Amino acid sequence: MDNIEIKIISSDNWRDALALSVYDEQQKFVASVHPPAAIALAKAYIRPGGKMVEPYGIYNQKKMVGFFNLHYTPGSEEDYWLFHFFIDKRFQRNGWGSKALNELILYIKQNNPSSKRLRLTVHPENEAGRLFYLKFGFSEDNILTFDEPAFSISI
Template sequence: MKNTNVKLVELNENNWYECCKLEVSKEQDTFIEPNAVSIAQSKFEPALRPFAIYDQNQVVGFLMYSTEKEELDGYWVYRIMVDKRFQGKGIGKAATELMLAEMVHLPNMNRIVVGYHSENKNAHALYESLGFIDYGDRFGKERAVIKSF
């Protein structure tokens, strides 16, 4: 299902608190840090770019990626989350596609890397559907998958 009402808006004084109030389901809670932690992290690591995910005019999710290459010689996606009330509507996939379209313009872009917990079947399905490949890279409890350009 293609969701064309989704847009990304850089985190700002009008949407940061709405992002802090978003939650994933209890089953997903162990897979991702709270958005408030990610927002704080972005204030201390200037290479991180945080965004609110909107569906029409409502904040429904949060994502963040790095603008500097890191491990595996790639640009890393740090967070992608959609509030539990809005999951299953194609919002996460649409937001990820928008993010990838932004990231391809980063300097010397050749790969994007995202890490996620192996038990997170929804994340696995999402990244696989977008062409990310698992080459066996692991960072603690997370697997890292790569999309090459």
């Protein structure tokens, strides 16, 4: 069964998030530390820039297979950012990244109905990631954010 669910990271599942990883050559595309969820979970506590930062696990059949952070300003139409999005190396190439993005967009629409756009950045060397997001429907914004090209999609 290929159903994907997203669930907020809590005291019940944070250790599962820390157990996730990517291939060594993908690490720099997700986070500068290992495991990649560690910095993302820290950001949820620190809240850089005063934004809301919510960490989520991506689940298939009750097993966490991926992770992401959603950064946003509550009530904003444009300030919704996806960071540290990845599927664990054991579960890649199953289409779960696209399904997780679809679930995330539905979640934002339901919980933040004023939102109109989801944004993200892609590491300049991550050609596979760039092509993935373009195929999904994101467009290049032709600006750099945190020294990485920014992409966005209308939601």
